[in-house]
Amino acid sequence: MLLVFRLGHRLPRDERISTHVALVARAFGADGMCYSGEEDRGLEESVKKICERWGGNFSINYEPNPMKFLKNAKKKFTLVHLTMYGMPLHKKINKVKKEKNIIVVVGSEKVPSEVYNIADHNVAVGSQPHSEVSALAVFLHEYFKGKELDKKFKNAKIEIEPCERGKKVII
C-alpha cells in the first residue's frame, strides 16, 4: 500500500498543482491520495472523473487534521517526506524500497517543522527548487523502478495505444 499525502492545499492557488500531484500519484502507481488544508470538492471530482475514465482504484480523501492522521498512520506506514532540504534520493532509495507500506508526504509553500520530525525519511529529489509534482514523479519512478509506467488500470473506458506520430485512442 502506497499513499500520497498532499499537505496544505490552498484555494484557488493550488487547484491545478494539487490536481497534478494527484494525477502523478495515480499514474505512477500510488493507491490513493489524502490532502489537508482547504477542502476542495472540485479537486476530488476532477480526480474521480479521471479515474472513472482511465480506470483503476485510486482514492482521494480529505484529512482535516494531517498531524493526527500521520501520527496514527506511523503504526502501519513508513513516512517519507519529500523536501529539498532532506537527504539525497540516491542515498535513501534502497532503504525505502524495502518498505511495503509507505506514505509519501509532499508539501505546499510552508511545511510545519513537525513533519520533518515525524517523517521516517526526509528525502530530497535534488536540493534545488522545482515542484512537488516532479519530486513525487521521480521518487515514485525510482521506487517502482520504472515499471509503474507500464501499469495497467482495470475497468478503463479509454486507453492509449502508443504510436510514433499522432494519437491512437481505444474507447
Add this chain to the structure above:
Amino acid sequence: MLLVFRLGHRLPRDERISTHVALVARAFGADGMCYSGEEDRGLEESVKKICERWGGNFSINYEPNPMKFLKNAKKKFTLVHLTMYGMPLHKKINKVKKEKNIIVVVGSEKVPSEVYNIADHNVAVGSQPHSEVSALAVFLHEYFKGKELDKKFKNAKIEIEPCERGKKVII
C-alpha cells in the same frame, strides 16, 4: 545544449504550471526554456529571480511563433516531444541519449498536430494523464541518468546542505 520548449502558455491558467516546468527544466539540467502562447513578464521575472538566487545560467525566452522556431531549430537540434500518445520512454531513451543537442517540447491542453509531425521523437512518459511537469522531470532524469540531481550551480547565493531533519541553508 538542451532546451525545453513550453507550448501554449495561457494566462492566468498556466502561471504556476509553466513556472514549475521552468524550475524543473533548470533543476534537472536544461540550459534554458522557451515558451509560446501568451507573453508573461511575471513568469520570466520569477524564473530569473530563482536563477539569481540559486545560481546557474538558465535562460528563459518568449517565442511568438513556435512552429517557425522549431522548424528552424531542426537544423541543429533533435526535437523530442513529450506526449502521452507517443512511444514508451524506455523504447526511446537509449536512442535519444545519443543526441547532444535536444529541444524537449512540452504542451499545454491542446497541442497542434504539426508538433507531432515535426518532432523527431514523440515520447510518452507513461500513457496515462498526469502532468507536463512530471513528464519533463522523469524524461530529464532518465536522459541525464540521475546525475542531474547532483548538479552544481555556479554563482549561487544560497545552497542547501542535505540533512536528516530540518533545514540547513548556506547563504
